[in-house]
Every structure is written in structure tokens, then in C-alpha cells.
Amino acid sequence: MSTTSSALVRKLNQFFPLGEAEIQEIHALERESRVVSAGTELVYERQTAHRAFIVKDGWAVAYKMLPDGGRQVIDFAIPGDFIGLRSVLLRTSDHSFAAITDIEVSEVPARKMMETFERLPRLGAAVLWAASRDEAMVVEHLVSVGRRDALHRLAHLLVELGLRLELVGLATPKGFACPLNQYLLADALGLTAIHVNRVLRTLRERKLVTMRQSEVVFHDLEGLRALASYHGGYLDQGGQRDD
Amino acid sequence: MSTTSSALVRKLNQFFPLGEAEIQEIHALERESRVVSAGTELVYERQTAHRAFIVKDGWAVAYKMLPDGGRQVIDFAIPGDFIGLRSVLLRTSDHSFAAITDIEVSEVPARKMMETFERLPRLGAAVLWAASRDEAMVVEHLVSVGRRDALHRLAHLLVELGLRLELVGLATPKGFACPLNQYLLADALGLTAIHVNRVLRTLRERKLVTMRQSEVVFHDLEGLRALASYHGGYLDQGGQRDD
DNA sequence: CGGCAAGTTGAACCGCCTCAATGACGGTGG
DNA sequence: CCACCGTCATTGAGGCGGTTCAACTTGCCG
Incomplete structure (x- = not known):
């Protein structure tokens, strides 16, 4: 098995060991891709699109708008993530997606995905695991916004992004490239x-982490993780555990 | 088809028309049940229980605790809802469940459920739709806590509970019986x-809704719904739409 | 009747918001 | 090359929503 350039393979393979057949299949799904430029809407709220996208490169955001113009960010999508997976597994997507950076995505029609899962059940299980992980992240996000103060919330988000990016080789314990501006962070955190x-500024002054010009630098990842009381088992726990 | 006493049948049947075989199957799953007394924990966080419960009667709550003792309520479970469905479809449940009232539940082992879904795919699809609805509710909950003020949040919750209960015949536009105390509401709303x-009190003074001694009474449901800017398509939209 | 959980109310405080301004940076056109 | 933008980051001052702390009340159950 060659060192793959597919973030999705890297992510799934890490915790749900795939065979050569599954890896080849993912590569096939990702063979064709197109570029969507920053700021473009990918899926509109309530739209029933029977397709999903695999993010190969770049960042996207899932969000809902409120009548008063407010926006709540549900989740950020990074390379290796699916966009609109539920609208394939289930019916309607109920929030909107937009590209934050220019992104490269592969479109996967619902029918093709279903057929693939039937042919390769292990791959289906792996993707279902990824979907479950995404939902666990939304729940944790709700906990953050509901019960943590601004400092803990932000710390938690940065630690989580770091871990997720590390899983696909886009971060180290030192830091990562981050295209999020303070408006996106605010709309994610309810601030x-x-x-x-x-x-x-507080996090910077406490020498925990610095965020400047699209770069997040961890100065004291342990301290930051402690501040966020981050356990995050829902991220790195493999799907194969069965006890 | 007789008028059923099963809340789950009522709920699923309303938006995902079931045949006699599916209805009989649900009754079979619900044949045996046990009573869990108020306050009991049903599923502990991170526990990998390969089973789910169908709530036949009573209310339960899904929540996560924080190290500092804070609690965030993720969702309330009412008759006709599943508890721990994801721990069957997927792997671990990542939050805790507790009985609010004495509840009557039917336990469904994962294997039995999977086998049932293979035998009756339409039933599988219906349950998957229910799971999707639950997730949409969590997302909407996140939006509430992140971007609505206390008045709108509470209005939204009460309207949503009313609608959900109406689907299983436990509420009317006039109101419903509600065992939630103000602590549970607070932990759900991040307040x-x-x-x-x-x-x-404000809602009462505005003659929108009254909540007293375990009873929610809507005085002006239209006004309340407007205040909550409630659309809630994610609740009452059937799974059979395909446009 | 005593005890406990839950609801109610007041007063003071504080985390976060609002409004307002200013600075830094890159792009663009004259 | 610089003047002029638009976007994003930064900082200050003041105000509000919601918390905290501390009663007191109400209802229920043994």
C-alpha cells in the first residue's frame, strides 16, 4: 500500500483498518473532482440533494442562518470529511454549506455510494463510523456553547481542530494552518x-496558543488541553472496539 | 388496522406509512417491557451497550456532565422515542440517559434490531428517518443555545415539545402534561x-404560555410560535418526500 | 407537623455585547 | 507609485442579559 494522498483514506484507515480493495474504491470515488471557489454555497438549507461531497482539499463550513441575520456554525469540514453525508444516508440536509477557502471536492451521487457500501460493507461501516463521529462532535459542540465560558469554548475548539487535522496529516502538536477568521470562530462559538x-489575546498572553495570519501555533498544548478539559475520545476512538 | 396504543407506531406511521407487517413487528419488539423508576440512569457515558430502548411511557433525558458539575441536556425522550439508538446503529453512546419520570421501556438488542431491519427494510428506513430527525433536533438545539436569547430559546423548546407530543397523541394545541422542572429546562437551554x-413569568405575563404544576398550557400558540420563529420542518416532514 | 424538593423573588455582580474608532494589510486603479 | 478601497484585527467605554447569592414560599409526602 503506497503512502496515499487521500485525506479520507488516511482518516478512515487510522481507526478502521481498510483493505486494499476499500482503499482503491475510495480512490475511485475521488478520481474526479472539481474546485469550488471560496465563499460559494455548496448545499442550501432544506435542499434535498441526493449526493454528498468528499473534501479533498480546503475548508468548508456547515451553518444555519436565523431570521435576524445571525448565523450559527454547526461544524467545519476539513480534508477527508464528507459534506452532506446525511442527505445521502437519510433524506434532507437541514443546514447550509459554504466553501471557506477554495476547495477541491469529489461529488458522490447517493446511488453510487449505496451501491459501493453494498459491495464493500467494511467501507460502509467505516463511513458510518465517520458519520457517527461527526454527530458526536455536534453534541460536544452543544455542550461547549451551552455550558462553557468563552475561554474554554475557544480552547476546546482549537484543540479539537488540531486533533482532527493531525489525523489527516495537516497539523502537528506545534500547530496548523487555519483559514478561519474571527467572524467564523465567533459564529461557531456563539460569541x-x-x-x-x-x-x-488572553490565550496568547497566557502563552497557550497564538493565532495570527492564518496560522495557529500551540505554545503549551498540554496546558491548553487541560484548560479545555479535553478528552475527545469521540475523535480518536476506533470503530473496532467492541467491549 | 386497530387504533394502536404504541406511540412509536403512531409516530412512524404518521409520516412514513407502515404496512400491517411492520406494525405487527413493532408490537412484537415492544411486547416485553419493564419499568424504570424516576431518576435511574439508563446508559452511562462512553458505555458500549449494544442495545437500545424504546420508550413506551414516561420521559427520559439525554445529557452530558462537565468536570465542574455542570450539566448540558442534549435531548428529552418522550414516548415513541428511542434511547441509545446510535449505540446500536453505530458503536458507543457518548452521553448519559436518565429517567425523568417512571418510564416503561422495551429493550431491543442490537442483533435483533439489525435482523428486523433486514427482514423489513421499510421499517429500517422509518427508524433511520427517526434517527435523522433526532439529529436535526440536536442541530436546532445548538442553534438555539448559540444564537437565541433566553426568551426565544424557551419558547422554541416549548413549541417543539408540544409538536413532538402531538405526533404521539400526548398533546393538543391547548397544551400538554410536562414533568420537566425548571432545573431540567435550565440545563437544556444553557441557563x-x-x-x-x-x-x-415573562411568557405568562405576555399571555403566551403558562407552565404550572406539571402542565404546559398554551394561551396563544400562534404568538408563541412566531416568537420562537419556529418552522420545524425537521419534525413533521415525512421521509417519503423525494423531490 | 416536620422535612425536603421545587418555585419565586430581590440585589449585586460580571461576562459578553454594542457601538464606535483606529490600525494593518493587500488589491486596484489613476 | 501612491491614493483609495474593502476586509479583518484590535482596542476602549458603556450597557444589558444572565448569573450568583441569599432569602422566603409553596406543595407534597411520611
């Missing part, structure tokens, strides 16, 4: 961009 | 019980 700015 | 109390 104001202004307050995010102040909290970032 | 303090004290503030929930004040917000309830």
Missing part, C-alpha cells in the same frame, strides 16, 4: 468577533 | 433555573 478577539 | 423562572 461576537470582538469578544473572540479579546479571548484570543 | 440558570432562576433565570428560567423569570423567563417563564
Whole structure:
């Protein structure tokens, strides 16, 4: 098995060992791809699109708008993630997706995905595991927004992003490239961009982490993780555990 | 088909028309049941229980605890809901469940459920739809906690509970029986019980809704729904739509 | 009647928001 | 080459929503 350039393979393979057949199949799904430029909407709320996208490169965001113009970010999608997976497994997608950076995505029609899962059940199980992980992240996100203060929330998000990116080889314990601006962070955390700015300053002053010009640098990852009381078993726990 | 006493049948049948075989199968799954007394934990966080419960009667709560003793309620389970469905479809449940009232539940082992779904795919699809609905509710919950103020949050929750209960015949547009105390509401909404109390007073004074001694009474459901800017398509939209 | 859980209310405080301004940076056109 | 943008980051001052702490009340159950 060659060192793969597919983030999705890297992610799934790490915790749900795949055979050569499954890896080849993912490569086949990802063979064709197109580039979507930053800011473009990928899926609109309530749209029933019987397809999903695999993010090969770049960042996207899942969010919902409120009547008053407010926005709540549900999740960020990074390379190796699916966009709109539920609208394939189930019916309607109920939130919107937009490209944050220019992104490269492979479109996967629902029928093709179903057929693939029938042919390669292990791959189906792996993707289902990924979907479950995504949902666990939403739940943890809810806990953050509901019960943690701004400092803990932001710390938690940065630690989690770091871990997720590490799984696909896009981060190290030192830090990672991060295209999120303070408005996106604010809308994810249920805060104001202004307050995010102040909290970032606090984290910087405490020598825990610095975020500047699209780069997150961890100065004290242990301390940051402790601050966030991050356990995050839902991220790195393989699907093969069965006890 | 007789008028069923099964809340699950009522719920699924309403938006995902079931045949006689599926209905009989649900009755078979629910034949045996046991009573769990109020306050009991059903599933502990991170426990890998390969089983789910169908709630036949009573209310339960899904929540996560924080190290500092805080609690975030993820969702309330009412009759006709599953508890721990994901721990069957997927692997680990990642939050805890507790009985709010005495509840009557039917335990469904994972294997039995899988086997049932293979035998009756339409039933499998219906349950998958229910799982999808649950996830949409969590997302909407996140939006509430992240971007709505206390008044809108509480209004939204009450409207949503009313609709969900109506689907299983436990509410009318007039109101419903509700065993939630102000602490549970607070932990669901990311607020303090004290503030929930004040917000309830506001809603009462505005003649929108009254909550007293385990009874929610809608005085102006239209007004309340408008306040909550409730659309809630994710609740009452059937799984059979395909456009 | 005593005891406990839950609801209710007041007063003071604080985390985060709002409004407002200013600075830094890259792009673009004259 | 610089003047002019637009976007994003940064900082200050003041205000509000929601918390905290501390009663007191109400209802229920033994």
C-alpha cells in the first residue's frame, strides 16, 4: 500500500483498518473532482440533494442562518470529511454549506455510494463510523456553547481542530494552518468577533496558543488541553472496539 | 388496522406509512417491557451497550456532565422515542440517559434490531428517518443555545415539545402534561433555573404560555410560535418526500 | 407537623455585547 | 507609485442579559 494522498483514506484507515480493495474504491470515488471557489454555497438549507461531497482539499463550513441575520456554525469540514453525508444516508440536509477557502471536492451521487457500501460493507461501516463521529462532535459542540465560558469554548475548539487535522496529516502538536477568521470562530462559538478577539489575546498572553495570519501555533498544548478539559475520545476512538 | 396504543407506531406511521407487517413487528419488539423508576440512569457515558430502548411511557433525558458539575441536556425522550439508538446503529453512546419520570421501556438488542431491519427494510428506513430527525433536533438545539436569547430559546423548546407530543397523541394545541422542572429546562437551554423562572413569568405575563404544576398550557400558540420563529420542518416532514 | 424538593423573588455582580474608532494589510486603479 | 478601497484585527467605554447569592414560599409526602 503506497503512502496515499487521500485525506479520507488516511482518516478512515487510522481507526478502521481498510483493505486494499476499500482503499482503491475510495480512490475511485475521488478520481474526479472539481474546485469550488471560496465563499460559494455548496448545499442550501432544506435542499434535498441526493449526493454528498468528499473534501479533498480546503475548508468548508456547515451553518444555519436565523431570521435576524445571525448565523450559527454547526461544524467545519476539513480534508477527508464528507459534506452532506446525511442527505445521502437519510433524506434532507437541514443546514447550509459554504466553501471557506477554495476547495477541491469529489461529488458522490447517493446511488453510487449505496451501491459501493453494498459491495464493500467494511467501507460502509467505516463511513458510518465517520458519520457517527461527526454527530458526536455536534453534541460536544452543544455542550461547549451551552455550558462553557468563552475561554474554554475557544480552547476546546482549537484543540479539537488540531486533533482532527493531525489525523489527516495537516497539523502537528506545534500547530496548523487555519483559514478561519474571527467572524467564523465567533459564529461557531456563539460569541461576537470582538469578544473572540479579546479571548484570543488572553490565550496568547497566557502563552497557550497564538493565532495570527492564518496560522495557529500551540505554545503549551498540554496546558491548553487541560484548560479545555479535553478528552475527545469521540475523535480518536476506533470503530473496532467492541467491549 | 386497530387504533394502536404504541406511540412509536403512531409516530412512524404518521409520516412514513407502515404496512400491517411492520406494525405487527413493532408490537412484537415492544411486547416485553419493564419499568424504570424516576431518576435511574439508563446508559452511562462512553458505555458500549449494544442495545437500545424504546420508550413506551414516561420521559427520559439525554445529557452530558462537565468536570465542574455542570450539566448540558442534549435531548428529552418522550414516548415513541428511542434511547441509545446510535449505540446500536453505530458503536458507543457518548452521553448519559436518565429517567425523568417512571418510564416503561422495551429493550431491543442490537442483533435483533439489525435482523428486523433486514427482514423489513421499510421499517429500517422509518427508524433511520427517526434517527435523522433526532439529529436535526440536536442541530436546532445548538442553534438555539448559540444564537437565541433566553426568551426565544424557551419558547422554541416549548413549541417543539408540544409538536413532538402531538405526533404521539400526548398533546393538543391547548397544551400538554410536562414533568420537566425548571432545573431540567435550565440545563437544556444553557441557563440558570432562576433565570428560567423569570423567563417563564415573562411568557405568562405576555399571555403566551403558562407552565404550572406539571402542565404546559398554551394561551396563544400562534404568538408563541412566531416568537420562537419556529418552522420545524425537521419534525413533521415525512421521509417519503423525494423531490 | 416536620422535612425536603421545587418555585419565586430581590440585589449585586460580571461576562459578553454594542457601538464606535483606529490600525494593518493587500488589491486596484489613476 | 501612491491614493483609495474593502476586509479583518484590535482596542476602549458603556450597557444589558444572565448569573450568583441569599432569602422566603409553596406543595407534597411520611
